[in-house]
Amino acid sequence: MGDMTDLFPTDVYATRLARAAELCREQGLAGLVIGTGPELAYLTGSWLSSHERLTALVVPVEGRPVLLAPETDIGDLALSALPHLDVLISGWVDGDDAHARAVAVLDDGPVALGSSLTTLHVLRLQELLDAPTLPAATTLKELFMRKDEAEIEQLALAAAAIDRVQERVPSLLREGRTENQVAADLQALILKEHDVVDFVIVGSGPNGANPHHSHSARVLETGDVVVVDVGGTRGPGYHSDSTRTYVVGGAGEAPADAAAAYGVLQAAHAAAMRQARPGVTAESVDRAAREVIAEAGYGEYFIHRTGHGIGLSTHEEPYIMAGNDLVLEPGMCFSIEPGIYLPGQWGMRLEDIVVVSADGVESLSHQQRELR
Incomplete structure (x- = not known):
């Protein structure tokens, strides 16, 4: 599941990202924050693992999506569709507040959170958002449950x-x-x-x-x-x-x-x-x-x-x-x-x-x- 031969054409991922933003807009959400794992692979083709460190794809309803990842792992994103997508890739180092940077991408309003985010990440994001959070898997079921x-x-x-x-x-x-x-x-x-x-x-x-x-x-x-x-x-x-x-x-x-x-x-x-x-x-x-x-x-x-x-x-x-x-x-x-x-x-x-x-x-x- 690593090299480009294992990926869908880039336009498949671009369409999914655009639909994610559209669904968030339709449901009155500020956007979507997901971690590593199947949901990230669905949207970008990336199976990056950053262990306890935060990797987050932030999809706002308006504007360019941002992929935040530790500088120690960011090189692996070259194995995904991300270099070919209109997604800003932003690295962070230990000592940075990666959660605050993720929240800064979004306007005010409810946010859908991905299912792979750990409790520590979810609690920190909720603290910073000061807005309702919802499970992305069910809130955006058209993306994750209904297969294209x-x-x-x-x-x-x-x-x-x-x-x-x-x-x-x-x-x-x-x-x-x-x-x-x-x-x-x-x-x-x-x-x-x-x-x-x-x-x-x-x-x-x-x-x-x-x-x-x-x-x-x-x-x-x-x-x-x-x-x-x-x-x-x-x-x-x-x-x-x-x-x-x-x-x-x-x-x-x-x-x-x-x-x-x-x-x-x-x-x-x-x-x-x-x-x-x-x-x-x-x-x-x-x-x-x-x-x-x-x-x-x-x-x-x-x-x-x-x-x-x-x-x-x-x-x-x-x-x-x-x-x-x-x-x-x-x-x-x-x-x-x-x-x-x-x-x-x-x-x-x-x-x-x-x-x-x-x-x-x-x-x-x-x-x-x-x-x-």
Whole structure:
């Protein structure tokens, strides 16, 4: 995620910066202050990290955006689109009041703050602003939650890449191999399709009942139900995330109770897919999946949310969960991943990445959903 070949064309970032200022103006804000991380990468292509020191992109409603960064790190901005954008790059050294310089760029009024700013930075900015502050991720959701065409294309490429990894999984799950051995093979396969391995979960038998189990020295046995959840990063920093459930020896070796439960899981996944569309709430999609699982008697064994947003972060808004009354809009991308986990026995999960379309959702994941 460093050199210029990993960036979008400069005009993509210029358009995003202009839209950020426009949205702030429309909402009566003085502007936007964001730190390092995915939001900065979205607007500038920069993945600069300055640790505890403040790096801030300040976007006022009027005038030129300013990127403040420590002089110790400012050279890394050459790896981004910033040298080609109409953004003033301003370095600071220890002893300077970088927070005051950031606030000086803005007129009076409420300010949207980026999600990666630490508590110390937020408190200092709030002290200096003496004005209301709001979360940029939700206040400017059109920027960060609704993906543009360039982003959707990158997420589709990432989904296709991880589909190719999942296609190889059945050949790796053989009796006598360990989860660790399978995970090592998966890491190599992910790197063939991505720039970075984000995570590998190989949860066999009882280990699969822990949704965030990583992998272990447990030896696979014929008939084991195995949860395989994998993801990586590619291109300008967009993530893949895919979960499928397998059986060592093939679906015909599955325990009868697991095979029956998997049918319930598929029905729950399908119900969430049908519910997801513009105008409905995130919690209603979660509820659609959860009701199917509960009616089949597995409600207490579905122990996580139904989905999470994905983009330049693996987990971001919108979160598909109870209590989230966020209304879905076209361009939002998120996972649909119900699961059932029986402690001490097995677990199962089925995950696709979807994008909200004009009248429903389109799955970016195309790997088969059958137990195999």
